[in-house]
Amino acid sequence: MMKRLMSLLLILMLLPATSLAAPIQLLPLQQGALAPISLAPDGQSGLYAAEGELMIVRTDGSVLPVTISQTRGAADTYGNLERIASMGLRAIGAEGLAWSPDGRYAALVNQNQVAIYAHFYYDPIVLDTHTGELFLAATYENKATKENSGVVITACFSGDSRYLYAVILGRLNGKRFSLVQYDLETLEAVTLYACDKESPHYWPHLNQLRDGSFLLLTDQTKQHLPTGIRRILPQGGEAAVTHADFILPSAYFYPRSLQYSRNSGYALILASSSVPSADSQSGMQTVYHFTRLMCLRPDEGDLAKDEYWEIPSLDAEKVAVLTGNEAQSPSPVYLHSMCLSPDGERALIVCAAEKGEYALRMLNLTDGSLTPVTGVDSDTLRSMCMAGTLYLDWSGDTILLGKQGMVPLAYQIKE
Numbered sequence: 001m002m003k004r005l006m007s008l009l010l011i012l013m014l015l016p017a018t019s020l021a022a023p024i025q026l027l028p029l030q031q032g033a034l035a036p037i038s039l040a041p042d043g044q045s046g047l048y049a050a051e052g053e054l055m056i057v058r059t060d061g062s063v064l065p066v067t068i069s070q071t072r073g074a075a076d077t078y079g080n081l082e083r084i085a086s087m088g089l090r091a092i093g094a095e096g097l098a099w100s101p102d103g104r105y106a107a108l109v110n111q112n113q114v115a116i117y118a119h120f121y122y123d124p125i126v127l128d129t130h131t132g133e134l135f136l137a138a139t140y141e142n143k144a145t146k147e148n149s150g151v152v153i154t155a156c157f158s159g160d161s162r163y164l165y166a167v168i169l170g171r172l173n174g175k176r177f178s179l180v181q182y183d184l185e186t187l188e189a190v191t192l193y194a195c196d197k198e199s200p201h202y203w204p205h206l207n208q209l210r211d212g213s214f215l216l217l218t219d220q221t222k223q224h225l226p227t228g229i230r231r232i233l234p235q236g237g238e239a240a241v242t243h244a245d246f247i248l249p250s251a252y253f254y255p256r257s258l259q260y261s262r263n264s265g266y267a268l269i270l271a272s273s274s275v276p277s278a279d280s281q282s283g284m285q286t287v288y289h290f291t292r293l294m295c296l297r298p299d300e301g302d303l304a305k306d307e308y309w310e311i312p313s314l315d316a317e318k319v320a321v322l323t324g325n326e327a328q329s330p331s332p333v334y335l336h337s338m339c340l341s342p343d344g345e346r347a348l349i350v351c352a353a354e355k356g357e358y359a360l361r362m363l364n365l366t367d368g369s370l371t372p373v374t375g376v377d378s379d380t381l382r383s384m385c386m387a388g389t390l391y392l393d394w395s396g397d398t399i400l401l402g403k404q405g406m407v408p409l410a411y412q413i414k415e
Contacts, residue, residue, distance in 0.1 A: 021317070024362050026375030026399055026411035034063070035407045037089065038096050039395035040103030041342065045129040046395075047097065047106065049089055049407050056132045064132030073126070073135030074187065078142045080121040084108060085134055094337075094389040094404040095204040095257075097127070098154075100161035104129060105184065107155040107164055111204050112389060112404070114169065120144050120151040124166045124182055137164055137182035138189050140172060147171055150178070154206040159262070165192075165214065167206055179214060179232060179239075193232050193239040207260035207267070210299050215267065217258050218243070223251035223275075229258075229303050244303040251275050252290050252328050253308065257337075260298065261344020266365045268347055269294040270338045291335040292327060293319070295365055309368060311335065311361060314353050319368040336385050338363075339392045339399075348373065348399065350381060350390060358382045375411060376401065 034057055039046035045058045047066070054066040068076075068085050076082055084091045093110030100106070108125040124137040140150030150170035157164055164182040172178045175194040182189050192214075207215040213233035220227040228245040246253055254273040260266070272291040293309040296302045309319040311333040336350040347363045358381035360373035384390055389404040394413075402408030 021369070021371045023372040023374045025414040026360070026373060027414055028375070029398070029410040029412055031407075031410055036398065036400060036410055037092065037408070038099075038106070038393055038400070039398055040106070040129060041099050041101060041395060042103035043396050044103050047127070047129075052088060054088055056127075056129050058129070064129075066127065066132050066134060069128075069131075069133035069135040072133055073137065074123075074139045076136060077139050078121070080123045080139060080142055081125060081134065081136050083121050084123075084125055089407065090405040092405075093204075094391050095154075096391070096393045098156055098205070100157035101159060102161040104161055105157065105164070107152075107157070107166070108134075109152060109155050109204070111153050114151050114153045118144060120149060120170065122152045123150075124152050124155065124164060124180075126164060126184065137166075137184065137187060138180075140168070140170065144170060148173075154204045156206045156208055158208065165206060165208065167216070179234075192234040193241070204257055205259060207258065208262075209260070210262060210265070215258065215260060215298055217255045217269070220250045220254075223273075224249050226250060227253070227255055229269075231298065231303060242303065246294075246304050247306040247324070248292075248308070248327055253292055253294075259338070259340045259347075261340050263342075264344030264365070265297055265299045266340075266344050267296040267298050268338065268340060268365065269296070270335060272335065288330040289334055290327075291331045291333075292322070293335065293338075293363075295368075311349070311351060311370065314351065314357065314359050314361070314372075316370055318370060319363065321368070337390045337392045339394045341394060342396060348392070348394060350385065350392065352382075352385065356382070358385065376409075380409075 034048040034050050037047045037049050048055045048057045056064040097106040106127045113119045120142040123139045127134055141148050150168040150172040152166045153169050155166040166180055168178040168180055175196050177195050178191050179193040180191050213231050216230050218228045218230050226245045227250050231242040233240040253271045255269050255271045257270045259268050275288045276285050306323050308322045308327045312320045334352040338347045338349045340347050349361050352358050358378040362371040362373050387403050391402050391404045391408050393400040397413050399411040400408040
């Protein structure tokens with residue numbers, strides 16, 4: 001027996017030592033007069049800011065000012081386009097621009113302005129990166145109480161970049177919720193799905209799956225009831241709707257963002273909620289925070305499951321997988337924001353630990369492994385998170401990170 005133990009110890013001593021994954025580095029990029037705001041997925045153009053003005057910068061060296069088209073699109077009957085254009089950078093929400101796959105078009109969306117502040121002047125607004133033109137695919141009454149009122153809360157483009165799809169809230173055709181398709185060549189608008197009793201979730205994003213169906217989160221105002229996810233498949237004037245509720249009540253799992261990659265087939269949900277609790281003796285109130293991730297494969301029919309991911313500590317090499325009652329305990333690490341990689345295989349996550357340390361982690365969606373990301377210190381991340389809504393964008397090897405409504409910092413990712 002002693003010989004066997006000695007042999008095992010010798011083998012272990014000869015094995016190579018394991019170590020944590022080497023950190024991924026973010027290298028600051030020099031920003032001159034033109035600072036990137038959002039980059040097209042094809043890498044050929046991007047939206048930039050220069051002294052308060054928005055510009056389209058293309059790889060061929062051309063620079064185009066963003067201007068309102070005088071000849072293209074629907075008439076600006078209610079002044080919505082004029083108002084958005086005057087806001088400049090502040091018009092772009094924390095979710096960034098919704099880009100067409102070919103990089104030709106981008107839609108301006110801002111769910112905070114719509115869901116939190118009830119500003120109804122976000123029509124389906126399209127930016128053409130070939131011309132610098134802003135134009136309306138349609139326009140709607142901007143008073144929520146009036147008939148035919150409507151506002152875009154989230155949008156995406158078709159795979160061939162010809163159609164813009166937008167979720168319209170309001171009273172469009174007497175319905176509270178409409179999913180509308182806009183032909184960018186003819187400006188024909190077709191309602192693919194509408195309902196009056198149900199409402200979508202107030203958080204991004206609208207996603208079109210590989211089979212042409214659309215994926216949306218649904219909302220819930222009662223903490224003891226669950227939110228859910230809905231798949232809408234238009235079928236010749238009708239729509240087949242599949243719905244799934246999450247297992248946990250919204251007090252413990254309240255989705256804030258849904259991102260999907262047609263490249264990888266992964267969808268990732270970030271949920272966060274806060275539950276106050278008063279001590280029966282002291283009367284002091286404590287707020288418990290719950291932040292969870294859920295990774296799905298919706299193209300394979302995977303819409304919801306009783307499996308939640310959390311980051312147990314900033315030293316963790318892998319996410320913790322929780323089910324059922326396990327997920328009803330406060331989160332040790334708060335997840336502020338996430339962004340899928342261009343290939344959809346990973347997600348960059350902004351984290352905050354209990355002791356006030358802020359950090360970036362890279363999550364591999366295939367195996368749940370975590371890799372430290374260096375290059376942005378804790379104080380910088382803290383100031384971004386505490387100042388308001390965080391802006392996080394990833395295109396190619398460029399990461400844009402900052403505060404919504406302000407010029408972000410640009411980094412190159414090095415692995």
